[in-house]
Amino acid sequence: MKMHLPCILLLALASPAAFAAPPMFTVSAVQGQVGALSGNQPPGVVQPGHRIGAQTQVRTADNSRVDLQLGTTGTVGLGANSQATVHSIEADESIARLIIDSGSTRVRSRGGSDPVDLRVNIGALRLRVVDAEIWGTHTAQHDEVCLLSGAIDLQTPDSTQRMTTVGDCLRLSGTRVETRHGAATEPFAPQVFALLGSSPARPDHPATALQTPAASAPIIATAQTPAVAVPATSASSDNGNWAIVLGSFEERSKADLRSQQLRGSGIDSRVAAATTASGSTLWRVVSGHYPSKQAAADDLDAMRHARGISGAWLWTTP
Missing domain, CATH: 2.60.120.1440 (Jelly Rolls)
Known part of the structure; x- marks a missing residue:
């Protein structure tokens, strides 16, 4: 045995x-x-x-x-x-x-x-x-x-x-x-x-x-995966056209409605068109005109604190 x-x-x-x-x-x-x-x-x-x-x-x-x-x-x-x-x-x-x-x-x-x-x-x-x-x-x-x-x-x-x-x-x-x-x-x-x-x-x-996931893609961070830094926020750029994005919609009417609601609550906002990588148009609800990214970021922090707004981001308007 x-x-x-x-x-x-x-x-x-x-x-x-x-x-x-x-x-x-x-x-x-x-x-x-x-x-x-x-x-x-x-x-x-x-x-x-x-x-x-x-x-x-x-x-x-x-x-x-x-x-x-x-x-x-x-x-x-x-x-x-x-x-x-x-x-x-x-x-x-x-x-x-x-x-x-x-x-x-x-x-x-x-x-x-x-x-x-x-x-x-x-x-x-x-x-x-x-x-x-x-x-x-x-x-x-x-x-x-x-x-x-x-x-x-x-x-x-x-x-x-x-x-x-x-x-x-x-x-x-x-x-x-x-x-x-x-x-x-x-x-x-x-x-x-x-x-x-x-x-x-x-x-x-x-x-x-979006891409379709591969059926047998490697596990993340293996030797075959390039060793790169975890992405940080994008570098600053000052072109004088910075704004705070408060929402983005595929239909202009929905963007207009959201902008109207924000203005009714005391937040200055307007609608701007944005072109995606696929060539389609999205309608962004944006606030402010800022000369630099830092100025926009400062106002965004203040808006988050005073209004409880999270999920907004910065964008250079066309």
Whole structure:
């Protein structure tokens, strides 16, 4: 009997389960510059089809976005100038835990008979997203989550509750908790972006411009992936035509409506046309005329602090 024991051990070690690949998110869509950093591996550029595992940081640059897919029911999108850490993924991909380190995210767990359980930390907010969809942001001033569909379990430092009213947002500023009823209903606030693969794509990135993920793309930050710095914000340029973008729409009428709403709330705004890489036209709702990027950035910081506006970005108008 002892003679057969080593053979049994070898068979156990050679079983398929012993060599099963670790569970990972798949990059389903990328817009602009996105980077990732995992352990001691060099930073890598994220492309559609790459796989993102546990203990990996993902970061987006100016005007950049990325969607991460888990199974067939879970999607995590990151907005511009955002960073998230994939904390852990269960072996059967039924549960994933993520931390939004900064910026904005849109998290969806919908479809199928058993939607994935996405547990997301957005600053001091703890969310459990199952058969639901949310938008959230983590800034120096506040943490916020908006319910876009379904219902979620939500924990603040002082309480646990269940959000069930679609369109409501909960904002945590220090120790102050504020519920904003209907803040995420149509027409969407400019900061509530769609996932890149959603239709219609909004606010600024038509889904038709995206690449189809490769079926067997390499895991991010392997030796085959170029070692480059995780993208930072774009370099400053001073042409005297800087503005703050508060929203972007495929239809001029929707942009005009949003601009009118902003002016009604005391925010100076106008509509400007922007041409995408595919040649189509988007209508951006913009505010201000600034001689330099720094001047626009200073005003944007003040606007975020005073108005609670997040997700806006800077743009050089035509």
